[in-house]
Amino acid sequence: MASPIPKLMRALIQPNAAETRLILTQCEVPVPDKRAGEHLIRVHSIAPCAGELLWPKNFPPPKPRELIPCYDIAGTVVAAPESSPFRVGNEVYARTNYFRPGCARDYAIGVVDELAHRPQHLSWVQAAAIPLSSQTAWQALFVRSGVGGFTSGAWKGKRVLVTAASGGVGIWVTQLAKLAGATVIGTCGPENVELVHSLGAVEVINYRTTNLREWAQAPEKKVDVVIDCIGRKSLEDAWWAVKTGGILLSIFQPPEQVKPEEYTGTGVNSIFFVMSPNRAHLEEITKLVDEGKCRSVVDSVWPLEQFEEAFKRLDSGHAKGKIIFDLSLNN
Structure with missing residues (x-):
């Protein structure tokens, strides 16, 4: 039986676009707009991207929103539109759109055009290293x-x-x-x-x-x-x-x-060019990974609470592969 969805969750938030610091806080679990194709995802692992804390200043989101980083996600669908090819319980991964808050939180939003079935032979951590x-x-x-x-x-x-x-x-x-x-x-x-x-x-x-x-x-x-x-x-x-x-x-x-x-x-x-999330492309990647033809490379794995150390490692420019947050650690 699926666990009930809580009202509050952990989240990393950038207080404003002018500074690159983050705070770990609690906020309300997002409510998906199913008419817009939104799914609620229980987040298992995420990957930050180098320089992304500068994006809100240099590339402001078109609409004001919470500044939550990390757009690579691997997780489980907990709510989905009736018309979606993804059902509750499906294991997915995605590069979510920058127009919405990111995925450095226990629950995040993904839409059909971004989501793909995650490779079955990889861990959540390994899967989160792939989408972007x-x-x-x-x-x-x-x-x-x-x-x-x-x-x-x-x-x-x-x-x-x-x-x-x-x-x-x-x-x-x-x-x-x-x-x-x-x-x-x-x-x-x-x-x-x-x-x-x-x-x-x-x-x-x-x-x-x-x-x-x-x-x-x-x-x-x-x-x-x-x-x-x-x-x-x-x-x-x-x-x-x-x-x-x-x-x-x-x-x-x-x-x-x-x-x-x-x-x-x-x-x-x-x-x-700047990539655009594309479900069809990511499903092709899934096939190649499941066939053993490609692999992800993970530099290091961190609990969400150690976000400062993880971003320092990311900003050093010396990571071999991806920095990953495993949200099951210290939780």
Whole structure:
């Protein structure tokens, strides 16, 4: 028998958009608007995203709302619209929309277009590490790049460079590009070289000892596609690695912002995009994970009460994979 839904729950709240501190407090459990396709989810695990405490200031929500972080969720449906394909008791995961409060709370809201059935062979913690990173990688490669879909065969023979290949998104770009048939080159620090190789990269560039611009001077090193996950100097140097007519896609900033003044290449299609939660894409990821073809990588697991330490680890930039909050700990 399902446990009754309480009136109050724990929640991490950012008091205002001007400051990045968080407080752990109690607030009322949200009431889903079933006419709008909303489901109430009992949260088991969540994943924060680097820099997200700056979003309310830099990208204010279109409507005023509680500033609750963490939009990656793995949990159990406890209330659903009658027309929904998800029923009470279904185990799901999602990247929820920034327009609504996030999921750093015991109960959160998800809609049909975001939710997917979570991989059955993973823990809640492992599942929460997947939605944002995997969908961003999927959309960068198979939607926004213009090369072709996952099963199109268009990636065979393509050379793909992934910057920050050991980070949350880079891990998935590396795996998915390899599965699609591409030859993958990844950049990372020396401590993560073995990991990036294990994910499918045929060459791993240690950015601390190898300058990407210098690496790309040899014509045979040039790549068809760069998926940049870190921006700034790394993205600037990546311009030199793209073939004429190639694609330079960044999830961090518009590539033109850091295009070198002395760059003389032509025909490069530069793209910047922000992912949109997509149920169909996430269900495809679920299949690949359940088939053992892809995996999530978890850096560390924290109880909600240790949010300050967890966000410090996240902001350090040295996490290998995803930071996860397990809401069953210390509860």
